[in-house]
Amino acid sequence: MTYPVSTEQAPHSLIGAALATPALRADRWLSVLSVARRWAESGAAESRGALTRALADLKEFERFFAYPGAALLDRLNGWLDDDDAKAFLRLAQRISTTIVSKKYHRDVNAWSTDEQEDDPLNRLPQAITHQKNTPYFEVLSVVPHAPSRWKLIHEEVAGVRRPEDDFVYQAVIVGNAPDALTAILLNPDIGAVVLYEGFSPDGSGDNPLLDVFRSVIDISPAGDDEIHVIRLAQAIRKIRPELDLYLLSDRNIESLSGRPESRIINRIFYQMEEPLELHLSILEGIRRRYRTPFFDNLKRYAQRPIATFHALPIARGKSVFMSNWISDMGEFYGPNLFLAESSATTGGLDSLLEPTGNIKDAQEMAARAFGADHAFFVTNGTSTSNKMVLQALLAPGDIVILDRNCHKSHHYGCVLAGAQPYYVEAFPLVEYSMYGAVPLRTIKQALLALKAQGELHRVKMVDLTNCTFDGHVYDTRRVMEECLAIKPDLIFLWDEAWFGFAHWSPLLRQRTAMGAAAALTEELAWPEALAAWEAQRKALGDAPSDQVLLDTRLVPDPRAVRLRIYQTNSVHKSMSALRQGSIVLVRDVDFEHVESQFHEAVFTHASTSPNLQIIASLDVARRQMQLEGYGLVANALQVALEIRRQVNSHPVISKYFRVLGSAEMIPDAFRASDLKDYNDPEMSWAKAIRAIKDDEFLLDPTRMTLSCGHAGFDGTTFKNILAEKFNIQLNKTSRNSILLQSNINNTRSDIALLIRVLIDIAMQIEQKIAENGEASRRAFQNQVRELVEDLPTLPNFSRFDxxxxxxxxxxxxxxxxxxxxxxxxxxxxxxxxxxxxxxxxxxxxxxxxxxxxxxxxxxxxxxxxxxxxxxxxxxxxxxxxxxxxxxxxxxxxxxxxxxxxxxxxxxxxx
Incomplete structure (x- = not known):
């Protein structure tokens, strides 16, 4: 069996394939389309042979997707067998563009096996065709039946659909556990999984894609339960925790339902005695995630006839639409913005400061979505979120281990709280005039120095930025483990303003605060954790030296550890929220003891007139990420990987510009894997796995530092050129670089624009040098030398007076x-x-x-x-x-x- 990602097939590196797995499908279809065009134009036998091989591979790949389905693939193969290049090209064009545009989500005609047929075979039920904008998803069924019986399952799915259903889905069927995991990795449309007890736990053939996830994410069962369905359910939850799981069993389901480990299953059914109830449960699960308590209520509020006697003239919009002078504002924004405005917290609305209704409900849903115990919406940005956390948890005289290069809100937070910062330094990147992140050894040195001075009891918090502005991502789990081994009640504040999207990447999630918190919670409960600590204590002795502690990979005493983890997240920076939409995520075993002071910090910093539209956008952003975040993030990663590849491999662009890779951005000492670049085609699976799992720092693939010094531009000048001449906007620069960021908003058209602009600029440089002669060339070289060689040394923090x-x-x-x-x-x-x-x-x-x-x-x-x-x-x-x-x-x-x-x-x- 040929699996979707093999070393022969992968067009990019293995680590790129693992990070952006769902994006692989479009690449394959576009490759088929390209070859089909050559065949139609030339009739060459080699093109036809290449298509034969490609379709054979696609058959294995496409069985993990509902669209285009067996009927359309058979029709495509039929045109190939008939040697009809033009018909093949037409159908390949339709399928590939439908997949790229996701037209099959909303257009029933995309499923037609023949464009001329009045009653296509593979069409969605007629009852569904009359519903416009009905959200579409797919359900994975893992069955023990022979493939010959899978058609019956498709018929059962179709048979329970009803015109009043508010969502529509198609089934994807596999017969074993490895194929099930492969399906949820490849197919972002899967929104629920139905497990039929009795499926095979093993597949056939090697699956290197699955191997990387097995190595990075522990998808073994938590305990000794050998029931295959529970093992698979646990693995699915660790890879895509947002998916709903349903079990069909022919055993004593009453007893099975009582097992603690079965709680990860949403509902258990006795075989197929209630197909309609299963269907309704699947829809209810999607509806549960689709629900946006605050946004839904705000829409209802906007539809009500309300007279306002509070201090917000803009509410209802009459002062705008009836004005001779500012009615254009109303025309620009539309009426709903004003109808959905109020300064009241009654009449169905809620208070952000003391939520008891739909805002509270929305925050609880956000907490579950992000893997936190508590979530708090903030409408003043993550600057305010950071100050809230610092003021809530620190008191005058407390010491906080703080990255000197973190956002200024952390420093001002120390001023407000009266806490004393102990600044720790990140490694410098002098050649690019920027800092990286703080090495773990530096953090441990600070803790041990304070311990030696008798002040460890005053250290309340370690406060770090993950990821940094320039993309340096910590091994959050290891940092917390080793720091807790020195002081087991430390609080951790991880500023993940730029990294919120990572929760929806199975590999990057492990390096987020909440992802690491979940892994640590599970790990510390295992008997092996205590055994590891006792073995280390025996090996190190009762009074190990600081040098020994610095050189040892420390493990904490699980009996003493108090996991207290806070994450601040600029939802607006990486998800579909309005500007200043932020969230505080909490996983603190002692939160009940600090909850009152946390609320005091909220009262101190939050506006008493929060923007309702920002709150609503936070609610909606959560909904989107829970329902389609996995695919959106994979696309953002793919966009970034493609930009890196195009820039660094282009013969002209690469002479003047380069997207810096891990080798340039992370010193060798912090890259045990020796990962140099995400697009390294010679990288082995072992190196890819080691980079994600063990490297002290990983580079966020979506953050691309584009070196522009060799083109003679300082960062600020180049940023302004891109904005003023080419309508390309970005934020951060350094002396000789700019920072490009891909996100869930970017498309391949954005890549094409960027590459075209860089080609034009590079060719203009070459033309100018060629036309102006040797003097111009020397002046250009001097300008480059000043930008890439004559760089100021980056100063470290000195000391307090x-x-x-x-x-x-x-x-x-x-x-x-x-x-x-x-x-x-x-x-x-x-x-x-x-x-x-x-x-x-x-x-x-x-x-x-x-x-x-x-x-x-x-x-x-x-x-x-x-x-x-x-x-x-x-x-x-x-x-x-x-x-x-x-x-x-x-x-x-x-x-x-x-x-x-x-x-x-x-x-x-x-």
Missing amino acids: DRYREDATGDTLHGDIRRAFYDAYNEAECEYLLLDSEEVDRRLQSGPELVSANFVIPYPPGFPIMVPGQVITPGIVAFMRKLDVKEIHGFNRSLGLKLLKRTAGDGAGA
Whole structure:
């Protein structure tokens, strides 16, 4: 048997195939279409032979999909057998474009076996054809029956459909467990799975695609239960947890229903005694995910005739539509935006601050969708989400291990909470003027240093960004395991503003906060976890040195661990939510003890007039991801992989531009797999598996750092050119690069536009050099050298001034950032020095020390190179002087550096 992803067939790398599995299908059909065109044009025998082989492979591949189905494939093979190239091309064109456009979801005619037939054989039931915009999905049936009986199952599915059904589905049938797992990996349309007890647990032939998931995701049974159906159900849940599962059994189902492990099954039926009830249960399961409590209610509210006597004139829209001067606003946005506005929390609406109705219901649904215990909607962005979590969990004097390069909201959160940040440094990428992520060894060193100084009890939290702006993804599970081995009650805040989509990628989910939390919860409950800890304690002894602890892969004591994990998520950054739509996800065993203070933090930061449309969009974004997120994310990954491949392999573009791979973005020490690039065609399955599972840092495939320095452009200039001349928008830049991001909104047309623009720019560069001669070539080379070689050294955090440190003689780095922040409010105690002045150089050399009075954050790179109370070093000044960016928060070039004055009582030398 030829499986869908083999080393001979995969057009890209193996890791790319595993990450973007559902996108493989369209590639195959477009390849068939390309060969069909050549056959129709030339009649060449080799093209016909290639099509014969391709269709044989497609037959194995397409059995995991309802469309195009056996009838259309047989018709296509018939045209091939009849040597009718034109008819073959017409049908191949129709099938391939239907698959790419997903027309079969909404157009019954796409299922026709003959475009001329009045009554096509493979058409959906006539009752369904009269329903417009009926959502479509597919149901996987895993059966013990011979393939000759599968037609009867299709007939049973068709027989229970009714005109009043609010969804329509087709069946996909397989006969064993490996094929079932392959189907849910390949087919994003599958929305439910029906397991007929008695199917085979084994398949035939090798399946390398399934092997990678077996290695990365533990899909073995949780316990000793050998029942095949439970094993398969557990595996499906770990790969695609959003799917509904139904079991048909001929055993004592009453007893089976009482087994704890059977709780993962939505409902158990006694064989096929109730086919209509199974059908209705499947629809109810989809309806449950489709329901959007707040959005549904808001639509109903907008349809009601309401008179408003509250302070929101724009509600109902009369002040807009009846105006002589601003009615164009109403025409632009349409009436529903205004009809769905209110400042009331009564009459069917709910309060975001204290939800008791549909907002509470929507948040609970979001928590289940993301694998959290609690979820909180935030309409002020993840900046506010971060400050809420920090204020809720930290008190004055607490210490937080904090990535110095994280978003400024974390630093301001420490100021608000009075917590003392212990800054840890990410590895630098000087050649691209950016930082990566914080090595685990650095985090452990900070914890052990605080332990040696007797302050470990004050450390309440580890706060990191996952993934970073530039795409560095942590091994979240390992970070938490090793930190908990040192301090078992640590709280973790993972800022996953950019990474929310990853929950719907089975491989990337393992590196999210909630994905790792689920794995850790399961792992710590196993007897093997305690045995591993006891074995390590015996091996290390009662008082291992810090060096030994740093060099050891630590495991925590499962009896002592308190899993307390928080994730903030900018839903608007990677899902279909309005701007500033964010969510806080909680998986904290002690949440009941901090819930009241968490709500106080919400009251502190959340607006009392939250935007109802943002709340509704969060509700809808959850619905979309639960029902089609798996396929959408796979497409986003495929778009990114294709951009990487096209840019880096193009003979002209690659001379001036390059999408940086793992080898450039992650130092060798953090890539045990030696993964260099996602599109490496020589990468083995073993390396792909090791990269995803074991590398300390993985690069988010959807975040593409495009190096533009070799084209003579700094990042800001190139970003502006793309926006102003070519209508291509992006956000983040560095001195010699821009950041491209693919998401669920991108299409292949976007790829084509980008590649065309890069070709045009590259050819213009070549033409300009050729026309202007040697002088132009040397000037271009000098410009490139300045951008790619003459780069400022990235400064690390220095230290807090001694007056903001409790123990100025100690080795630890934390300080009272809050007191420094408010000391700067007293202008009499502040001074300003121009950045390029001789006085700055004199003070750096002979004192008194320069102490920053505020945050200074250049964009790019976007991290604070100075924080309140920090001692300014020569390296920081040198970096500032080389910056050519216009946007520097906290720095007024005409006034200079704002400094906290030094006095005799400060306790520091001149």
